Amino acid sequence: QVQLHQWGAGLLKPWETLSLTCAVYGGSFNEYSWNWIRQPPGKGLEWIGEVSHSGSTNYNPTLKSRVTISGDTSSNQISLKLTSVTAADTALYFCARRKRDHYGTSTWAFDIWGPGTMVNVSS
């Protein structure tokens, strides 16, 4: 059973860099694309971006200038860095796996999610 564990600093000051890590246990890491998604308090889900098994990345255009997502196949971990945070970046951050269909093709569905990490940005 694949499980995702997340960790990272939960309290940041404005203009600092958010840094989160997500570890994959119990399943293949290399065959999937791994994503970060967030939910600000009282608001909806927002896709941040992804890193594929090949290391290529794809980001939400609205966050692209501040986001870096990377993957480490040796430790089965992915990381998220978001620079110059503001209060608007306060959110519950999830890592999630893109589902592969029965042909082995990656879909845009997210079938496995981490538990979420709450990040607060406050001066």
Next chain:
Amino acid sequence: SYEVTQPPSVSVSPGQTARITCSGDALSKQYTYWYQLKPGQAPVMVIYKDSERPSGIPERFSGSSSGTTVALTISGVQAEDEADYYCQSVDSGGSYVVFGGGTKLTVL
């Protein structure tokens, strides 16, 4: 930027049918997925590729698609179905993910 639209809230009595819609120009070209979010829990996918039900999801959950509108239907709603529901798709070019604003399902 591309957006998909959901109603903010739907209310039904137990045993009734709840229908939550999601509209967007690209939904006729791209699949839609539906997620259930309960407070303090990770999202759970309840509908895959417009209308497929993932393993373990009760049969009362179903999905449909017509043109640029997709719908999640919950038949015989139970108290445990009270949650926020989000539709998710991608832009027409398949470049980036978009979520609807979410619909709060209240079971009266």
